[in-house]
Amino acid sequence: MSLEEVRKKIDSIDQQLLRLLNERAELVHAVGEIKRKDDLDIYVPGREDQLLRKLAELNRAQNGRLTERAIRAIFREIMSAALALEDSLKIAYLGPAGSWTHQAAVNKFGHCVEYLAEATTEGVFGRVASQAADYGVLPIEHSTEGAVSHTLDHLADSSLQIYAEILWKADAAVMAQGANGMITEIHGRAQMLAHCRPWLVQSFPGAKLVESASSSAAAALAAQNASIAALGTPLSAELHGLRVIATSPREYSTQTRFIILGRRSGPPSANDNTMLLIHSRDRVGALMEVLQIFAARNINVRQIENRPTPCGTQARFFLEISGHHSDAPIQQAVTALEEHAVQVKTLGSYPAPGWVEER
DSSP: HHHHHHHHHHHHHHHHHHHHHHHHHHHHHHHHHHHHHHOSSOHHHHHHHHHHHHHHHHHHHTTTSSHHHHHHHHHHHHHHOOOOOOOOOOEEEESSSSSHHHHHHHHHHHHSSEEEEESHHHHHOOOOOTSSSSEEEEEETTTEEEOOOOHHHHHHOOSOOEEEEHHHHHHHEEESSOGGGGGOOOEOHHHHHHHHHHHHHHTTOOOEEOOOHHHHHHHHHHHOOOOEEEEEEEEHHHTTOOOEEEEOOOGGGGEEEEEEEEEEOOOOOSSSSEEEEEEEEEEEHHHHHHHHHHHHTTTEEEEEEOOOSSTTTTEEEEEEEEEETSHHHHHHHHHHHHHHOEEEEEEEEEEEOSEEEOO
C-alpha cells in the first residue's frame, strides 16, 4: 500500500475507535447511575486491576504489537476520562505539583481527574476527611528511606482507611532548558542527589550538586536559569516546560509504596492485604504472642513496623497481613487478640498490587 492508503486506513480505524469509546462512555455512565443509587464507590481498584490484567492477556493472545505497559497506559486514560465524566473525581496528594507522589497519582488515575496539591500529610488527611477530595495519595514506604512515619502515625489517629495502594518504580530525570554542556549546577532533593551521585558525577563532570527543598522547587529554578538542571520527575519537566536531558540507569531506580487513602476499606478482590494497628503491653514475648495467633490460623504476616507511643507501657505495631479484614480467619484472629488484652484497629484492606507502576 502507498503512504496515502495507509493513512486512510488509520483514519477509518480512528473513526471506529471514537465511536466505540463514546459507546463505552454511555455504558460507564449507566454503571455510575447504578452505583450512585446503591451508594457504591465509583472507583473500585480490584475491578480496575482485573480489567487491565484481562486486557493484557487478550493482547498477548492476539500477538499484539503493543506492550503490556502500553495497553495499561492507554486504558488507564480511557478509564480516567470515564471517571472524570461520572463524578469529577478529586485526588489530594502530597505536593507540590510535580512531586513523586503527584507523578504516581497521575500514573494511577490518569490525566483527566482533578488533582489537589497539599503541602503536608495532615492536609491530605484533612481533604479526604472533609470530603473535599474523594481519595488521597501518600507515600508509606521508600526502598531507600524505609517506612514513612508521618503517614503511619496519621493512619493510627484517623478514621480514614487505606483503600488501595500503588507500587511505584522511579527513575530520576535530569531536566533543563538547554543542552548538557551548558549545565553548571544540578539541583534536587538531598536524598535523591545522594542516591544518584555516582551517575551524576560521571554524566555531568564539573556540575555542582545543590540540595533543594523539593524536586519541584529545583525544576522551577531550572526554568529560570539555563545553566541549572533539576533532578526530579518527568511530570515536573512537563509542568515547568523543561526538556529531559538524561534519565538515571536502572541500577539507580528506587521503589516506593503509596497508599490511596479513602473513607472506607476497599471491597474484597480475592487477593487482598490488610493493615492492622496492634497495641499490646510492652513486655517480653508480646510480639511473639501476636504472631502466634496469626500463624495458628494460617495467616501470613507480610510486614511489621514498630512505632513509639506516648505511653511507655505499651508497644505499637503496624502489621500488614494477607487477606481481607472480612475474611473469617482474620476476624477470628482479631477476636483472639482482643481476648488477650491486645487492642486492634483495622487501617484498611486493599488489593495486593500485581503490577509495578513506572514512568
